[in-house]
Amino acid sequence: MVEFLEGLGLSPQLLIFVISMVPFVELRGGIIVGLALELPWWEVLPICFIGNIFPIPFVILFGRKIIDWLGKTKLFGRFVARYKLKLAEKSKIIKKYGHFGLALFVGIPVPGTGAWSGALLAVLLNMRIAFAVPAILAGIIMTLGTSGVIGAFSAVM
Secondary structure (H helix, E strand, O other): OHHHHHOOOOOHHHHHHHHHHOOOOHHHHHHHHHHHOOOOHHHHHHHHHHHHHOOHHHHHHHHHHHHHHHHOOOOOHHHHHHHHHHHHHHHHHHHHHHHHHHHHHHHOOOOOOOHHHHHHHHHHOOOOHHHHHHHHHHHHHHHHHHOOHHHHHHHHO
């Protein structure tokens, strides 16, 4: 896998930045790839963090319109319907626990619960941006902790 990624011709830093922006893979994937490419964790951490949060304002601002548009297409219609259903099921936690629930949802280290899904949930639940963004950032920080990056940092200090 590492040889394939290196063969794309992108710098390792740009590669992990882009991987961290991809829905479902997000920061978790970028960190794994960065470490597999033998980049130092202190370089991987900020690149993946910035890559993961970079698309979030756009998702919050345009997410509903994009989801609605994609839901009307033949190619993505069924996927969007299933994705909305899954998000609706997971929204019970957020509705119950609010800000903390959204941070917990984003921070759970399983596919489909990252910053993209958290931002889309915030949009679908009509959360205020000022309420959603800090929770999403807190969730990303929780993800970093579960990835062991923060643990590595504390071991060095």
